Amino acid sequence: MATAPCTAFRGVAEGSGEQVGRRLLFERVSFLTELCGDLTRQLVASRWDEDSLDVLAAGADGQGERLPSKGWMALRRLGWAQAATPPAGVYVSDRVRRAAQEYAARTLRLALHRRALLAAILATWPAEPSGRRGAAEWTALRAALPAGVGKAEIRNRTRQVSAYLREHGRLPAGLCELEDPPEVAAVVLLAAMDRQQVTLQRVDEVTARLRVKLPLCPAPASGRDWAWHVIDIRLPHTVSADAVLHTPTLRPAGDGRIAVDLPHSRPAPTTTTASGHRVAVGFDWGVNTLLTGTLGRLSGQGPESRVVTDGRPLVFDTTAVSAKLHRLRTHREHLAAKRDHYQHLADGLGAPHLAWAELLDKAAVLEVEHERVCARIRHLNQALAWSAARWAVDQTAALGASVIYLEDLATLEARGRRKGNARLSGQVRGTLAEAIRHLAAKAGIAVVTVPARGTSAHCPACLNPLGHHPAPDRLTERGWTWAHCSRCGLSMDRDHAAARRIVSRGLLAQSHTVTERATGTRTIRTTVEGTARPVRRPKKTTRRLRRARHALTAPAQPRGPKTTRARAAPPPAGRQSHPGVAPHAPPDNMPQPWL
Template sequence: MIGPGTTAPRQFTFTTRAYMAVDDATGEPIGLDDVNTRARWLLDLVTAAGAELMSRLWQPVTFDVLAAGRDRQDRRLPVQGHVAAARLGWNPHYRDGVYVPSRVSRVVTAQVMATLRTLAYRDTAITALSERFDPATGRIAPPSAVADWVPLGFARGVRRQLVARSRRIDGAPSARLRITDVQGPPQTSAMARLSAADRQLAQLAVTGDELVLTVKLPTCPAPAGRAQWRSVRVTATIPGHLNGRAVTGWHLPTLALDRKGLLWRCAATELVPACDLGSATVAVGVDWSPSTLGAAAIATQTPDGVVSDYRGFTYDDRGLGTKLARLQAEGQLLQRKSARLTRLAATAPSEVRVRLEEKIAVLNEHRTAVGVKRGKINRELGFHFARQVTDYAEAAGAEMIAVEDLTTLEPRGHGRVNNNRAAQSARRKATAALAHTAAGVGIAVVTVPARGSSAQCPGCDEPLARPGGYHDAWCPGCRVGGNRDQIAGVNLAKRALLGKNKVTRRRGQMPAIRVAEHAPVRRSRDKTSPTPRRPRHRRVRHSLPTATPRMGVTPKQHVPAPQASVWDTVKPAPPHGDAGSRDTRTSHLTATLVADSMRST
């Protein structure tokens, strides 16, 4: 039973890096560069074996077995991927003369099984969509049953694949298609999920504020025996933001390599305040906005009905949205250049082809760097947005936060460029960050239907007018209005409060409300929503050292270049004697003398 003061376990992830490594048998220190090299050999073995197993299992019968969920003895397949693969006889193969421990094979099969189980849903959907696809018109007929419904974005992607296939076969009618008919096996990432193994391959210990990982790594690219696998004890620091949190368990990390070396993607279990959705009376609705990342508003359920002050706040992305749009346009330009040079290189002479391939490699490298930068900005944007909304909900005393279901949200009607820009926004990352941040203070995040949230009045459920343009909303009947996104936030909060007893929970997903119910939202004249804290930003200027003025030369005021970013928060004002300070005010006498000197010249 959930009550005040109760806690619930939840898992979260974080990343860290090692700063020290020693040989587990001898205790001699090992350089981190050597550890990175040996980890690369391990990842190469895992990646090669995973790609070989994936290509061997890329058959329709594989997805038939996964969809049935039964083995040869008609037993239910276990949840653990490596155990299910062992029952089915799906074992990886390695090169001749290479020895790989069985625990490493567990890692390989667990990663491949996770990918295949994810694609089993896509295989079923492609089969259902291909049966309703008309090669002559290139259209997919509407589904006849509710079970055949798929998200519109997913259906459009499958339709493009079916159209491309029909062009290759000259529009001939095809039989029942599978995922193996329209696409090839996916590429596996270079990583090693140590959680699929046991203590014989990896162990994790916590000592104070450090994580000590003991893992077996190969000593050469192609180990020929067990002696060429040696244990290494690697030590990393627990990130500072985890200090003081009620962590009850630390789990084995996933190893990956990036430009800085070996990266640990760790998971841990902690205790957070439990939330009872059935007793929630205050909800915050978050609407994804095309102009900024999102806006929030509050609705309260009282004995007299649902009330709201129709006020909220709009998230300030500090200019990061504009930077993301610029990086997206730059990445698309690099992609077009690379595609054009690739087409030219296909028919160019050998000498020209070599130069074109060098340019293509440079363009691809720049495009990858742009993608990495976009990923970092998206992560920063998502967690900053999550912290702002969580503080807003906590100050209002809300028990849950309602966000739009991203599977039913589709940007359209704003032009090709703006639709693509909205689709590339960090909404999914912001949703995950919001669920993680809000759970730490005992606030649950639920998804609600998005249709009509910005177009219908929360009071009378009638279409809203746009007297001031796209971002303005007004209901003549209820005499309420304001910012379009904040009105949508009231609708989302109302749907969460009305459907709090009909929440659907699925493993690995956030609680969801599938049906949008309506009840009039009465406008409250009292201010129920808190005023969000917004840090002021000011450009800070620093003066140059005072120089001795030369005789007979009119001194000029030195205005140096700014040394602080516009994102820096307010700092103490510099002394009034500084020439570059904005707080410095010129006296009336000084202004008069300057004016007289200008007239005299």
């Protein structure tokens, strides 16, 4: 199942036939969002304690029965739903309460993972004041951690606990003491409601019709202050005609539009198994480009197996878009700095001052412009991620590969360079990885992640440590664009060398592939080192080669009567019909395909 961002472009009040414009529709959806958000915040705040999280983590109610998977049903089984009530005199139906309870249950359940990770870190906290762990402490921590935790999560939680320790002089007792209750986003989970509150049907290939009951005022006093609204939704091209639409999620966007997160599903071909692949494509999250890939083939059987490649790089160059995003990010930072400056000046002057209102107006204008630039960056990142994912899947299918190997994002980090870390965090790698999995599932191609550590540090041909340089003609200088091996003489783009290492790790360690039950993602956590040597490409079958093959294999045909045809006079001696092109003779043997 995938989620497509859509936009509501037309609404009609069902009872009166009133044409509801975009602004009025935005207001009424915002009324519903505020009602649900208040109830959700009350529920999360009332159960933000260690005892409640213990009950939720146990997954059973007071009678020992298993809690339902639906969040609103689990909260009602535990008796927690009564903690949230609307303000006095405000009428809210039971279906709206369900949406708020579902959101609260999901928020609390998401906190269980952070809580388990924090408990493991606190239980194995190092005795040294510096907070550095020794080998024994790292071993104990890995044994206590939940499955699937990466080093980035460990590092971030450790820094959070260290900051708390410096401020309070002691370790926190748990997650609820370390963090405040999570913030609640302005969304309405319509999936928790039934047909008495929301319905959805598809009109044609590009339009869906959502029928939902919305409040007519911020504080509806009775059911008469609620009315059915028919909202037409324009479907993006990513939602195919045979896709099954599911109940969406509504959220008011910052530019006055209604954003609709529409889940949809369609039957996808069965993906290949986790192992048994012979041809694969490995992609590197490049320093110079967004994606750099190469084709690899597994040759041989058992211990004699090795990975060979044809040496052709696959490059998705995003230089122009990356430059645009960099300019937008710089502009966003300048706007934020000016806005904070005006706000700080206004706070220092106070309300009685004459320039106080003028400074606040300037800060408000800058805030609007800041939100506009942020929206532009999000849209560019989304378009860039899906374009790169479509390109990667199309390249893989055209090359006849059955699996795509990617670097594991949880283990990816630019060490020692803060600017590099900022550059990595500003890219769309998480969205791109999800888009590749989604599009590859449609094409029947498996997607597996491999460990990222060391892929750019060693030579793919001999596993010798690589030297990184600015360019191939500047091998005496240190840089990060070009890779050179002093042992075997390999010299190529750094990202291309890393892609060879990725495809080699994936093909050689495919028997160690692990599939997560919850998400279905496949990953390889065991590193198997091996070389990826280039081999000769097969020559293209030209017309000359086809004629030579036909002359060698076709049986001799009896000659018929000889006929004469008028021909042009031969060129003078010493001249050719095509200057500079010597006549070719047919080859003695045919080219062999690459291993």
